[in-house]
Amino acid sequence: MTKIRCKTSKEIGGMGHSMKRKEDARFIQGKGNYVDDVKLPGMLYMDIVRSPYAYAKIKNINSEEALKVPGVVAVVTGRDLEKYNLHWMPTLMSDTQMVLPTDTVMYQAQEVAAVIATSRYAARDGKEAVMVDYEPMKPVIDAHKSLDADAPILRPDKEGKTDNHIWHWEAGDKEATDKVFNEADVVVKQDMYIPRIHVASIETCGCVANYNKVDNHLTMYMTTQAPHAIRTVIALVAGHVGLTEEKIRVISPDIGGGFGGKVPVYPGYVIAIAVSFLTGAPIKWIEDRTENLQADSFARDYHINVEMAGTKDGKIQATRFKVLADHGYTDASANPSKFPTGLFSIGTGSYDYNNAFMEADAVYTNKPPGGVAYRCSFRVTEAVHAIERITDRFAMEVGKDPAQLRMENFIKKEDFPWKSPTGWEYDSGDYHAGLKLAMDTVGYDDLRKEQLEKRAKGEWMGIGISTFTEIVGAGPSKDFDILGIKMFDSAEIRVHPTGKAIARFGTKSQGQGHETTYAQIVAEELGIPAEHIQVEEGDTDTAPYGLGTYASRSTPTAGAAAAMAARKLREKAKKIAAYLLEVSEEDLEWEPGKFFVKGAPEKVKTIQEIVFASYTNHPPGMEAGFEATHYYDPPNLTFPSGAYICVVDIDPETADIKVRRFVAIDDCGHIINPMIVQGQVHGGLTQGIAPAMYEELIYDEDGNILNGTLMDYLVPTAVESPNWETGHTITPSPHHPIGAKGVGESPTVGAPPAIANAIVDAVSHLGIKHLDIPITPFKLFKKLKEVGAIS
Amino acid sequence: MKTNVKITVNGTVYEREIEPRMLLVYFLREELHLTGTHIGCDTSSCGACTVHLDGKALKSCSMLAVQANGMSVTTIEGMANGEMHPLQKGFHEEHGLQCGFCTPGMIMTAADLLASNPNPTEHEIRESLEGNLCRCTGYHNIVKSIQHAAKEMQS
Ligand code: FES
Ligand code: FES
Numbered sequence: 027m028t029k030i031r032c033k034t035s036k037e038i039g040g041m042g043h044s045m046k047r048k049e050d051a052r053f054i055q056g057k058g059n060y061v062d063d064v065k066l067p068g069m070l071y072m073d074i075v076r077s078p079y080a081y082a083k084i085k086n087i088n089s090e091e092a093l094k095v096p097g098v099v100a101v102v103t104g105r106d107l108e109k110y111n112l113h114w115m116p117t118l119m120s121d122t123q124m125v126l127p128t129d130t131v132m133y134q135a136q137e138v139a140a141v142i143a144t145s146r147y148a149a150r151d152g153k154e155a156v157m158v159d160y161e162p163m164k165p166v167i168d169a170h171k172s173l174d175a176d177a178p179i180l181r182p183d184k185e186g187k188t189d190n191h192i193w194h195w196e197a198g199d200k201e202a203t204d205k206v207f208n209e210a211d212v213v214v215k216q217d218m219y220i221p222r223i224h225v226a227s228i229e230t231c232g233c234v235a236n237y238n239k240v241d242n243h244l245t246m247y248m249t250t251q252a253p254h255a256i257r258t259v260i261a262l263v264a265g266h267v268g269l270t271e272e273k274i275r276v277i278s279p280d281i282g283g284g285f286g287g288k289v290p291v292y293p294g295y296v297i298a299i300a301v302s303f304l305t306g307a308p309i310k311w312i313e314d315r316t317e318n319l320q321a322d323s324f325a326r327d328y329h330i331n332v333e334m335a336g337t338k339d340g341k342i343q344a345t346r347f348k349v350l351a352d353h354g355y356t357d358a359s360a361n362p363s364k365f366p367t368g369l370f371s372i373g374t375g376s377y378d379y380n381n382a383f384m385e386a387d388a389v390y391t392n393k394p395p396g397g398v399a400y401r402c403s404f405r406v407t408e409a410v411h412a413i414e415r416i417t418d419r420f421a422m423e424v425g426k427d428p429a430q431l432r433m434e435n436f437i438k439k440e441d442f443p444w445k446s447p448t449g450w451e452y453d454s455g456d457y458h459a460g461l462k463l464a465m466d467t468v469g470y471d472d473l474r475k476e477q478l479e480k481r482a483k484g485e486w487m488g489i490g491i492s493t494f495t496e497i498v499g500a501g502p503s504k505d506f507d508i509l510g511i512k513m514f515d516s517a518e519i520r521v522h523p524t525g526k527a528i529a530r531f532g533t534k535s536q537g538q539g540h541e542t543t544y545a546q547i548v549a550e551e552l553g554i555p556a557e558h559i560q561v562e563e564g565d566t567d568t569a570p571y572g573l574g575t576y577a578s579r580s581t582p583t584a585g586a587a588a589a590m591a592a593r594k595l596r597e598k599a600k601k602i603a604a605y606l607l608e609v610s611e612e613d614l615e616w617e618p619g620k621f622f623v624k625g626a627p628e629k630v631k632t633i634q635e636i637v638f639a640s641y642t643n644h645p646p647g648m649e650a651g652f653e654a655t656h657y658y659d660p661p662n663l664t665f666p667s668g669a670y671i672c673v674v675d676i677d678p679e680t681a682d683i684k685v686r687r688f689v690a691i692d693d694c695g696h697i698i699n700p701m702i703v704q705g706q707v708h709g710g711l712t713q714g715i716a717p718a719m720y721e722e723l724i725y726d727e728d729g730n731i732l733n734g735t736l737m738d739y740l741v742p743t744a745v746e747s748p749n750w751e752t753g754h755t756i757t758p759s760p761h762h763p764i765g766a767k768g769v770g771e772s773p774t775v776g777a778p779p780a781i782a783n784a785i786v787d788a789v790s791h792l793g794i795k796h797l798d799i800p801i802t803p804f805k806l807f808k809k810l811k812e813v814g815a816i817s
Numbered sequence: 818m819k820t821n822v823k824i825t826v827n828g829t830v831y832e833r834e835i836e837p838r839m840l841l842v843y844f845l846r847e848e849l850h851l852t853g854t855h856i857g858c859d860t861s862s863c864g865a866c867t868v869h870l871d872g873k874a875l876k877s878c879s880m881l882a883v884q885a886n887g888m889s890v891t892t893i894e895g896m897a898n899g900e901m902h903p904l905q906k907g908f909h910e911e912h913g914l915q916c917g918f919c920t921p922g923m924i925m926t927a928a929d930l931l932a933s934n935p936n937p938t939e940h941e942i943r944e945s946l947e948g949n950l951c952r953c954t955g956y957h958n959i960v961k962s963i964q965h966a967a968k969e970m971q972s
Contacts, residue, residue: 054893054901054908054909054920054924055893055894055896056852056854056892057894063852146843225952226952227916227918228916229916280916283915315858316860537914537917539915701912702912704912706915713952735862736858737860744943744956749939
């Protein structure tokens with residue numbers, strides 16, 4: 027494992043120190059401030075009536091009885107919002123989504139009406155009393171049937187729409203790739219489904235909208251990972267009723283887990299704003315878990331056909347991907363506008379070959395909208411699953427050990443920066459080192475021997491590998507934007523006269539530990555102890571503009587901005603030190619926390635002395651004070667990677683699957699805080715085992731969700747989660763100011779194929795070549811029965 | 818129709834007039850403003866709402882406040898006694914929390930475990946946490962945090 031070297035002392039606590047988290051104190055004492063903890067005078071509560079049908083006409087909504095319920099003050103319908111033209115809103119993909127419907131509901135659990143009351147209980151009573159008369163229609167649930175000639179056209183509201191097709195996307199060179207396929211020795215193909223899943227952060231979504239009529243000002247407390255972007259969206263949606271951007275303050279308080287599910291604008295937020303705007307009262311809306319699982323943004327739902335072509339001795343030559351993407355009734359993903367499939371085109375993987383072609387078609391169905399995230403919003407997980415599964419299939423076909431085959435096909439360390447067949451420039455990597463370390467850690471050769479011995483005795487164990495390349499840190503502004511706003515991010519550092527600082531950012535932590543890691547970056551650059559750097563995020567009135575925290579972008583963008591802003595300050599510090607020491611700047615040398623005169627270390631000014639001088643005795647002609655802001659626009663994305671090995675044991679009678687070991691070697695470049703990175707990896711791996719073995723949102727043919735509660739949707743507990751074994755290699759990003767790459771997503775992206783490959787490996791000798799995730803014991807049992815391996 | 822309850826919470830006696838259907842978790846959060854006890858589900862699955870009732874861990878979303886009448890409740894706010902509880906320290910030291918939303922419930926469940934089993938095995942710790950979901954940490958460091966606390970409490 028590469029050793030982490032610290033340039034600063036423990037007291038300063040810069041990069042590489044496993045500093046304990048600054049944010050913990052309030053959380054372990056029950057003093058966090060989550061949105062449901064916000065309580066304002068005169069606050070009213072909102073609950074939402076939801077559709078029991080996946081597709082139905084609304085014939086009538088009768089609120090009479092609801093309005094009689096003690097405490098209920100109003101019932102709001104789509105017709106009410108229509109008067110203000112607030113019944114539809116844009117999605118982040120420039121599609122449109124209903125806030126509340128006027129005529130038709132498009133999925134089960136869709137918002138139909140809102141009940142406002144003086145207490146949570148009264149609002150729920152009112153909701154039960156709202157009578158809605160529906161005329162159910164036959165929904166489109168199966169994405170494969172959505173383009174059938176007899177499928178109903180789900181979005182007639184969109185001008186000129188004659189089918190349920192949303193968009194077509196392509197990447198790579200079709201002709202050249204087809205040619206390689208036609209001439210290849212070996213071609214393997216696999217259909218796979220990456221199922222619809224849900225982030226299920228333990229805190230659900232919610233808000234308190236507080237519109238003040240006198241000042242014409244809205245304060246919006248909400249569970250959002252991107253407060254600034256939300257402010258702009260609100261201004262775009264509500265500007266026409268006088269709510270312009272300077273009149274809007276979005277506060278994202280402590281967030282109880284996000285994982286991408288708190289990026290979108292859900293109808294509940296907009297209704298709360300509208301009602302607060304109309305009544306002048308603060309409106310609290312907190313969805314319950316069932317609503318959260320059934321209506322909030324899903325992730326994945328990609329049907330993929332993947333093919334690999336290669337030589338019979340195992341050289342990969344080309345890949346082809348064909349995707350059918352189920353977006354529900356509107357495209358409400360959160361991709362940069364040029365990338366409707368996000369960064370799916372990273373799917374060529376960690377392997378050195380030149381030909382690939384990918385295409386995707388997206389369709390509407392009567393399911394909830396989303397496609398946003400589950401700890402990876404930009405479709406990297408889907409792509410990595412496809413390439414890592416097909417690589418194993420190819421190895422099986424040519425009769426090579428999957429580790430060996432990967433080693434032989436990896437892009438070499440010296441070939442970076444490496445241009446991928448779909449146009450990405452991978453910044454750096456050392457894939458051989460990562461896989462070697464993972465194999466040594468797990469004891470790969472011994473495991474293979476054990477497997478052979480066990481097979482001879484009729485016992486089944488499997489070893490699965492995933493060696494993935496991630497793509498994060500969106501992104502360079504030439505290509506990346508959300509609704510036209512470029513995906514830079516920001517940092518502002520103010521150092522007070524006594525040498526203590528406040529630093530503010532355009533991102534928003536949801537548990538990632540920014541209050542600690544950003545302080546460490548500033549400490550690294552300025553030598554001010556991290557202890558004395560207060561980090562703030564999430565208040566649009568005070569923080570500099572940024573695009574928020576998701577897709578592992580905080581370290582690559584705002585983390586870089588922190589370093590750049592601190593470097594501006596260090597330049598200023600140098601000038602002040604030269605002035606104070608009466609030498610020229612060239613004569614000075616920096617050591618964390620101080621400038622001293624070269625060759626005369628006793629002539630020294632500490633950063634604290636320099637900062638104090640900037641307020642009390644600054645050089646003539648220089649601006650007073652010690653502040654800097656930086657908006658960082660990354661020159662490229664960053665490309666973290668990982669080598670994961672999973673070992674499973676399978677009960678030959680019950681098909682019960684036990685993860686015996688899981689070794690995860692990550693390379694996220696330079697590490698800011700090893701403890702926090704390791705924690706991120708543990709959490710991400712658990713969100714990798716979840717879709718691989720447990721989680722899937724299941725719908726019947728009428729569009730009823732069959733597992734829409736936390737009792738049926740199986741989030742892994744401490745019992746199912748293995749003891750994770752983690753490690754790292756360090757290949758710094760050459761273009762990032764501190765050489766970091768981002769890590770949050772990697773384990774969730776990399777783990778599922780390692781697990782799937784392990785399970786398939788365990789039963790491959792029985793003729794099983796593929797299993798779709800989640801691989802439950804029941805699914806495996808059925809398959810084993812099918813091949814006659816179990817009776 | 819409202820009813821009177823008298824419940825001791827973190828050592829202080831509170832008398833309130835409440836609706837009989839009010840859940841204990843809302844009583845704590847809305848009536849007493851003890852917002853450290855969280856709500857993460859509506860099916861008694863997540864354990865974010867775990868408190869102690871007469872010393873035993875219990876999901877406060879799964880009982881009515883009136884059922885706690887005359888009883889004594891401890892919430893996360895009552896865990897530190899002048900200094901932090903060893904579990905609070907353990908979670909900080911071992912990075913047993915990320916977003917912090919599950920943390921109060923985890924600490925309350927673990928405190929109950931350690932009261933009856935001061936030196937649990939890893940397996941016993943994991944089993945005892947089965948009713949508490951965490952979406953951030955993967956449980957790995959939560960287990961370590963509880964082991965850390967167990968050690969401190971024994972020494
Ligand atoms: S709130 Fe989930 S168990 Fe009580
Ligand atoms: S720390 Fe976030 S749910 Fe456990």
